[in-house]
Amino acid sequence: MTKIKSLFVSLLLTLGVSSAIAGSHGSTLDLVKDRGFLKCGSNTGLAGFGLPNDDGVWEGIDVDVCRAVAAAVFGDASKVEYVPTTSKVRFTVLQSGEVDMLSRNTTWTLQRDVELGLEFVGVNYYDGQGFMVPASLGVSSASELDGASVCIQVGTTTEMNLADFFSANGMSYEAVPVETNSEADAAYTAGRCDVYTTDASGLYASRAGYPDPSAHVVLPEIVSKEPLGPSVRHGDSAWADIVRWSLNAMIIGEEKGITSANVDEMKNSKDPEVLRLLGVNQVGDTGAGYGQWLNLSDDWAYNILQQVGNYSESFERHIGPNTPINIQRGLNALYKDGGILYAPPFR
Amino acid sequence: MTSNPLRKLLFDEKIRSIWIQALIVGLFAFLVYTVSQTTAYNLEKRGIGTGFEFLQMSAGYDISFSLIDFTSKDTHLRAYFVGVLNTLLVSVTGIFLATILGFLVGVIRLSSNWLFRNIAYVYVEFTRNVPVLLQIILWYSILIHLPKVKQAVQFLEYFYLTNRGLYSPSPIFLEGFRFVAWSFVIAIIFTSFLKKYLKKKQNITGNQYPIFYINSAIIIFTPILIFYIMGMPMEFSHPVIKGFNFQGGMVLRPEFMGMLLGLSIYTAAFISETVRSGIMAVSKGQREASQALGLKSNFIMRLIIIPQALRVIIPPLTSQYLNLTKNSSLGIAIGYSDLVHGFGGISLNQTGKAIEIMLIVMVTYLIMSLTISLLMNIYNRTVQFKGNA
Numbered sequence: 045m046t047k048i049k050s051l052f053v054s055l056l057l058t059l060g061v062s063s064a065i066a067g068s069h070g071s072t073l074d075l076v077k078d079r080g081f082l083k084c085g086s087n088t089g090l091a092g093f094g095l096p097n098d099d100g101v102w103e104g105i106d107v108d109v110c111r112a113v114a115a116a117v118f119g120d121a122s123k124v125e126y127v128p129t130t131s132k133v134r135f136t137v138l139q140s141g142e143v144d145m146l147s148r149n150t151t152w153t154l155q156r157d158v159e160l161g162l163e164f165v166g167v168n169y170y171d172g173q174g175f176m177v178p179a180s181l182g183v184s185s186a187s188e189l190d191g192a193s194v195c196i197q198v199g200t201t202t203e204m205n206l207a208d209f210f211s212a213n214g215m216s217y218e219a220v221p222v223e224t225n226s227e228a229d230a231a232y233t234a235g236r237c238d239v240y241t242t243d244a245s246g247l248y249a250s251r252a253g254y255p256d257p258s259a260h261v262v263l264p265e266i267v268s269k270e271p272l273g274p275s276v277r278h279g280d281s282a283w284a285d286i287v288r289w290s291l292n293a294m295i296i297g298e299e300k301g302i303t304s305a306n307v308d309e310m311k312n313s314k315d316p317e318v319l320r321l322l323g324v325n326q327v328g329d330t331g332a333g334y335g336q337w338l339n340l341s342d343d344w345a346y347n348i349l350q351q352v353g354n355y356s357e358s359f360e361r362h363i364g365p366n367t368p369i370n371i372q373r374g375l376n377a378l379y380k381d382g383g384i385l386y387a388p389p390f391r
Numbered sequence: 392m393t394s395n396p397l398r399k400l401l402f403d404e405k406i407r408s409i410w411i412q413a414l415i416v417g418l419f420a421f422l423v424y425t426v427s428q429t430t431a432y433n434l435e436k437r438g439i440g441t442g443f444e445f446l447q448m449s450a451g452y453d454i455s456f457s458l459i460d461f462t463s464k465d466t467h468l469r470a471y472f473v474g475v476l477n478t479l480l481v482s483v484t485g486i487f488l489a490t491i492l493g494f495l496v497g498v499i500r501l502s503s504n505w506l507f508r509n510i511a512y513v514y515v516e517f518t519r520n521v522p523v524l525l526q527i528i529l530w531y532s533i534l535i536h537l538p539k540v541k542q543a544v545q546f547l548e549y550f551y552l553t554n555r556g557l558y559s560p561s562p563i564f565l566e567g568f569r570f571v572a573w574s575f576v577i578a579i580i581f582t583s584f585l586k587k588y589l590k591k592k593q594n595i596t597g598n599q600y601p602i603f604y605i606n607s608a609i610i611i612f613t614p615i616l617i618f619y620i621m622g623m624p625m626e627f628s629h630p631v632i633k634g635f636n637f638q639g640g641m642v643l644r645p646e647f648m649g650m651l652l653g654l655s656i657y658t659a660a661f662i663s664e665t666v667r668s669g670i671m672a673v674s675k676g677q678r679e680a681s682q683a684l685g686l687k688s689n690f691i692m693r694l695i696i697i698p699q700a701l702r703v704i705i706p707p708l709t710s711q712y713l714n715l716t717k718n719s720s721l722g723i724a725i726g727y728s729d730l731v732h733g734f735g736g737i738s739l740n741q742t743g744k745a746i747e748i749m750l751i752v753m754v755t756y757l758i759m760s761l762t763i764s765l766l767m768n769i770y771n772r773t774v775q776f777k778g779n780a
Contacts, residue, residue, distance in 0.1 A: 132740050139439060160743040161439040181635075192635040193555060198726075198737045203452040207463030210453075218555075218636065219455040220646075221726045221737070230532075231726075235539040235554055236645065238635045279436070 072276070072283035073117070073339055076144055081123040084110035085143040088128040090225055091249040092363035092371075093149050093169075102126045108358040109147040109168055109274050111351070112290040116344040121351035130224055131200050135160050138277060145287050147274040149243065151201045156275075163281075165288035167273040168355075170375040170384060172266035173205050174244035176251065179261050181238060186265035190215040195228050195237035197221075202242050205268040225250065243270050245363070245371060252368040286338050293345040295387035296321060297354030299378055304353040307346060321390050322346045334390070345390075355385065430746065445742040446471070452737055456644055456728045467738045474730035475755060481650045481729065482716040482759070488655035489715060490708075493662025498692075500667050511663070519660040524721050527653030531725040534645035540636060549629055551637060554645065558630035561641040567624035574617040575610070582606040646727040650719065658715045662708060669704035670696060701774040709767035713760050720756075730755060 076082055086107060087094035094104040102110075102124075111121040127143050138146045139161055149171070150156075152164040175186050183189065186209070196203045198221045210217050220237045222228045229250050232240040240247065244266060251257045274291065276284050297303070300318050302310045311322050319325040323333045323342035333342030352358065359376065363369040377383025399406055434441055446468040454461050458476045461469060499511040518526065535554045538544055543551040543558075551558040582605075589600045618624075630640030673696050681691045722729040723736060735752040739745055 132736060135740075135743060136745055155743070159440050190634060191638070198732070198740070200740075203737065204463070204741070207451060207453045211463065217453075217455075219453045221728065221732065223723060223726065227726070231535060234535045236535045 072144055072280045073286065076117060080118075081125055082110060082114045082117065082145070083125050083127055083143045084113075085129045085134055085137050085146040085148055086110070086126040087148040088130055088224055088226075090149060090246060091252055092367065092369040093245065093249065094126075094147070096126075103362060105168060105358050105362045106147045106149060106272075106274075108294075108352050108362070109287075109291055110145070112294055112348045113145065113287055115347040115351045116286060116290045116293075116338075116340055119341065119343070119347045121347070131197060132223070135162065138162065138275065141277070144283070145274055145276045149245065149272045150275060151243075151270045152273050152275075153201060161278045162275045163278045163284045164273050164275045165284050166291045167271040168291055169245060169272040171243040171245045171270040171272050173202055173241060173268040173270060174247050174266055175263040176232075176240045176247045176260055177238060177263065179259050183263065186263045186267070187213060187215075189217065189239055191217065192239050193218040193220055193237040194239045194241055195220045195222055195232050197225060197228055197242055198223060200242070201268070201270065206241055209267045229253065243272070245272075248363075248369050248371050252370070257368075282339065286340065289338060289345075290348060292387040292390070293321065293348050294352065294355040294358065295378075295385055296390050297345075297349045298356040299380075299387070302349050302354060303357055304350055307350045311346075317390055322349075434746075439743065441744070441747065443747055445738075445744050445747075448742070450738060451741060454728050454733055456646065467734065467742065470738055471730070471734040471751065474728065474732070474734040477722075477727070477733070478716075478719050478729040478731075479759070481647065481654065481722065481727065482719050485651055485654040485658065485715050485719065486712050488651065489658040489662055489711070492655060492659035493711075494666050496659060496663035497666025497670070500663060501670060515660045515663055518657050519664075523653060523657040523718055524724055526657055527649055527721055528724055530652040531645060531649035534649050537645075540632065543632075543637075549627070549640075551630055553637075555636065556642040556644045557648070558637045558640050558642050560627040560629045561639070563626045563628055565624040565626060567621040570621055571614050571618045571624070575614040578610045578613040582609050585609070646722070646725050649725050650722050650727045650729075653721075654715050654718055657718075658711055661711050661714075665704050665707045665711065666700070669700035669702075672703045673699045698774065702776070705767065705771040705774060709764060709771070712763050712767065716759055716763060717756060 084107075086102060087104075089095045090104070090106075092104055094102060094106040097103050107126070110124045110126070114123045115121040117123075127137065129137050129143075129146070129148060134146055134148060134150065135156070137143055146162075147168075149169065151171075152167065156162050157164050175189065177183050177189075189210075194206060194217050196206055196219060203219070203221070206217075206219070217239075218237075220231060222231055225242075225246065228240060228242070231237055232250075233254060240250070242250075244262060247262050251260050251262070254260060274287055276287055296317070300310075300313075300315060300321070302318060302321070307322070310318055311324055313319060316325060320334055323335065323344070323346050326333055327336070335342040335344050338344065353361070359373065360366065363371045365372060373381070373383060375383050376385055379386040400410070401407060431441070447466055449464050450467050450470045451463050452470075453463050454470065454473050456477065457473045458480065459469075459473060461473050496511045496514065499507050500515070502508050502511075537552060537554040540553050540555055543553040545551050549560045586602055586606060589602050589605075593599060628639040630637040630642070632638075677695055677699065678691060681695045686694070719729055720731040723732045726732065730752055735748055739748045742748070
């Protein structure tokens with residue numbers, strides 16, 4: 045009897061304990077620090093944004109945000125484990141705590157920010173939905189696409205914009221829904237659909253991978269606002285702040301002309317904001333730098349700029365005009381260069 | 392003796408089994424309760440909304456492959472029905488094709504022709520040992536590399552084969568066609584009575600009647616006759632290239648064909664083995680006895696072997712049907728708009744209601760599977776031995 049009883053009690057305990065574990069969660073920063081590396085939800089593979097290179101090392105401007113956060117937390121940008129997520133599972137993966145943050149060309153919308161329990165912390169690429177067609181079709185505007193077959197990646201804002209665009213213009217289309225970027229490429233290049241639609245950045249990235257990129261044109265119409273940015277789980281504002289300011293540090297870095305090459309020289313700069321950013325100046329005369337507010341070391345932003353570089357470096361390295369992706373800065377230039385990239389002051 | 396009730400609790404088999412069962416049920420209920428409470432708690436803590444109101448919200452996306460009208464302004468609930476119908480469409484047609492192909496191959500596997508037998512053997516071993524997902528993707532890849540729309544392969548004058556599907560004329564029924572349809576139904580009912588009558592007559596007189604040919608002729612020619620009498624109340628809409636695509640007519644999309652081919656060819660391999668085992672389970676003496684009676688070989692098959700084989704075939708056949716239905720959820724790999732792809736995928740992503748939607752989808756598959764089992768069990772009862780022979 046006692047044996048059965050103790051068995052029952054221990055069973056009860058395990059159930060109780062396991063539900064307690066499932067229910068608890070401490071601060072994400074502590075969790076990440078204890079683990080020793082950052083888990084970052086990335087794209088399954090989108091050239092220029094998040095894709096492993098020939099050596100299996102992840103690269104791209106979305107990936108650089110993950111690296112910046114790792115640099116800020118650990119002082120080592122390589123302490124990241126990338127978890128490739130499809131557009132369909134990305135939110136579930138983040139919500140369930142399988143990753144600490146998501147940085148994979150995800151559009152910031154009201155519903156995702158509020159109802160899905162996410163927290164968007166900024167925008168690292170201002171995008172908009174576009175259309176790509178084979179040049180041989182002779183189409184020059186999206187308004188000539190009545191009756192076309194359109195390849196779309198499911199689980200995105202894209203399909204809703206597409207539905208809106210065609211119905212607003214009184215046109216019909218055949219939707220060919222595909223799961224991933226590479227499936228979309230396969231279906232589009234095989235001619236299963238006439239048009240491939242997704243965020244313009246994604247179109248450029250795909251086109252760069254085609255055997256003959258010049259045989260495809262991206263139409264001039266941009267039919268939506270797609271601010272793409274990193275997100276974290278709702279409810280841990282301290283962690284959200286770290287990710288937000290890691291991105292901001294990269295943008296301020298560009299604004300102040302701090303690059304990975306000159307970051308050490310810039311420590312002798314006369315600009316107080318640069319000195320605050322690089323952890324040289326202290327908060328008032330407390331003796332501590334600007335890391336304390338984020339629970340990070342004072343050289344966190346220095347580490348980001350030294351190891352990852354500023355926003356412009358990241359952009360030029362992965363998607364700029366000198367890469368196969370070949371995207372102009374456009375909206376993504378700094379506010380003082382005609383774009384809308386703008387970070388709050390570092391003070 | 393005073394400890395008797397306690398001892399009874401432990402050693403009386405009947406009482407012991409009652410409280411052990413009660414305990415297990417209690418534990419299970421507790422487990423379910425804990426899991427659901429924990430989930431609800433975590434969802435709330437993470438600020439994720441729950442509930443089924445989203446079903447009434449407009450879906451916001453289009454589904455082009457649909458048996459009922461669907462636009463982006465329709466609700467998620469309607470998207471659910473579109474998905475259910477598409478799943479049923481590919482499952483039912485798949486089961487139909489797989490059964491025919493499976494029976495054929497199963498019989499060929501037992502044929503005395505060396506070449507046929509071995510072709511069937513290679514087919515069975517190849518298809519059932521390669522994952523069905525790969526086969527579906529293979530078929531789809533082949534289909535989308537067919538000629539493009541502008542280079543469509545035209546055959547039988549009005550049919551076009553392209554990488555966007557097989558286009559065919561679609562019939563448009565005019566006023567008066569319903570008489571043709573009704574005559575078809577009436578012909579079927581009439582022939583079933585005729586069959587009974589002729590069988591009876593055969594039993595009494597011993598004269599054989601070509602029942603099959605007579606009935607086929609009635610079922611085919613009555614509607615045709617009515618069709619001409621009514622002045623041919625039907626037109627065809629022909630597919631014509633207009634802009635990017637063919638307009639008009641009907642189309643079988645490559646996503647659907649890929650699924651249908653992949654599923655039915657895969658499942659047919661299993662069915663053929665079931666059929667073969669069923670036929671082999673009929674004792675040799677049955678065939679020899681019927682040969683001794685002088686029955687023709689196709690009669691032996693139809694009247695002696697198959698009815699007995701069916702008893703062995705039906706139960707495993709049921710589970711093949713269930714497998715095919717569940718495998719239809721692989722449509723997600725090639726963008727076939729089934730229940731999992733549309734409602735369970737796109738709606739899930741747009742609304743973020745993972746738990747609610749997965750529950751609905753799972754219950755739906757459960758209902759479909761149980762319905763198939765039920766129908767097959769009813770059929771199984773009709774082919775089993777009656778009485779205690």
